[in-house]
Amino acid sequence: MPDSISLPLNILIIDDHRMFADAVSGLVRQQLGGASVHAVNTAVEGLDYLKQQPCDLVLLDLGLPDMDGVLVLEQLRAGWPGLAVLVCTGEVRPAVLRRVLQGGAGGLITKNQSAEQVLEAIDSVLAGRQYLAPEAAQAMQSREPHAADVLTERQTAILRLMQDGLTTVQIAEQLFLSPNTVKTHIRLMFEKLGVRNRVECLRAAHDRGYLHG
Template sequence: MATKIFITDDHYMIVEGIRSLLQHEAGVEWMGHAMTAASCLAFLRQQQPDVILMDISLPDMSGIDLCKTVKENYPAVHIVGLSSFNQQSFIQKMLDNGASGYTLKNATRDELIEAIDAVMDGRIYLSHDASVTMKSNKDAKLPVITRREKEVLVLIAEGLTNNEIAEKLFISSTTVDTHRKNLLTKFEAKNTATLIKMAVQQHFI
């Protein structure tokens, strides 16, 4: 089944450029584009794509805020931040608000396809330049976690079991367990107690 792609960007040349890169790609279905946050949300009330390539600078709302709104209302939609800004703060804010990836507007066709495939597989994707920025930042030693992982982390610290967390977040206990394992890996923690200690030390909770 083809992956349904939608783009939200107020620069028509960017939209056309990305469309030309992806329109003939096997396994990709182009659903269209929006040039404002309002038109993006209006589209989502009618149809939901699998992946939105989302500019972080829009005329009526920050893409960072739009990302949060979309994920709160349409959690199944994957979002890849799309920007000319290669700054750690922007990248982290998009991830904190639920984005599954971040790529720059100079991305190649291969990078875009890689980003789409990664987020559809449930992985976090950072383009090469964005990844270098995160690693070279003074806080590079801090793990990069998603908003959902942050929610799970906070509830783990509160002493809730996987089943209790699942009930609170309206997800399966299997999904909670996956998030727990990912957190242990990202923090390089051997157990939950160490995970909580490191998360407190690094101001995640």
């Protein structure tokens, strides 16, 4: 057991992958004797549980069925500012990692890490130190954008119209798309660029060479 972890602990796992949640639960109970672990499958269940039961640490999956994991992270930070949050993800796209760190996560692990690394991450986050999975740290240092984070031609066209100040409905009319389709593209652009609003989106697009002038 890492020396810096004080027992007993109350840990909440919010993850819809039962095998992963069960594996982490078993690991924690085995290695951190006396720790209480509760696992739920959805964001709503997790937030409801926290309202009833104080926790020391939340292990949060990004790919939840009912809510974007980063939005859940933001709610955790707002509602429980002192709560340690360790994000679990199956991907290490730089744009996603930036959103996670900007959202206030104490650390990030991937779902293929060893038991020792998971315990190290828990120890670090509970001690107030940031932890990044090795492959996540490597991805953050890479200067080349991940293929999934490159904007499409359609998204670049929407960006140019956003730059001109057009609304979602006006962009839809210009490009012969439905407003919902435009909204989806904008949401994906925010995710790819690691931003939260149109102002940040346009600034990031300029910095990465998608827009000029």
